Amino acid sequence: MSARPDAAADTASLDAGAFRDAMSRVPGAVHVVTTRGPQGRAGFTATAVTAVSDHPPTLLVCANAGSESTRALVANGIFCVGTLAWDDEPLANVFAGRTELRGDARFGQGRWTTLATGAPVLESALVAFDCRLVSAEVVGTHHVLIGEVVDVRVGRHARALVYRERAFHGL
Ligand SMILES: Cc1cc2nc3c(=O)[nH]c(=O)nc-3n(C[C@H](O)[C@H](O)[C@H](O)COP(=O)(O)O)c2cc1C
Structure with missing residues (x-):
């Protein structure tokens, strides 16, 4: 079902900060x-x-269009999604740009392998989805990246890493 265009036109946009605050309540x-x-x-x-x-098998990732990593991903046309366990919080911080490490230097953290596409696969991930990029659509500040999953790697059993109210939690 599509949204009514007239409803969008007469409704002022919600402030971006209010939206981010609201989204911080949603565990991810x-x-x-x-x-x-x-x-x-x-x-x-x-x-x-x-x-x-x-x-x-298809998944999507919303990726900031201004990010160096997003630009590389779109140009390379392949990516892997690795779902983190609670004890990979330091790696989550590195890949969130919370240290000085950029680009290839981030891979000094963790152990890496590959699946079908050759994208880096984190060995300690709970599960990894190896994808071929099939579309990248810009919506506001982000690219909606659609990936066809060509391979998976089911990893260890461990507590999952979850982000809620701007903090990491183990689930
Ligand atoms: C818990 C958490 C979740 C994040 N989720 C996203 C996300 O879904 N999409 C995104 O583009 N950036 C997300 N970010 C921000 C990026 O990880 C961060 O901007 C990163 O540094 C971008 O890579 P770059 O430094 O290579 O540009 C998230 C950050 C954190 C801490």
């Missing part, structure tokens, strides 16, 4: 989204990840 699984290719190895921490379809 924490992932690292990684890529490799002609634009190099790069990756970022993300909670905006969801399944879209199981036939073909």
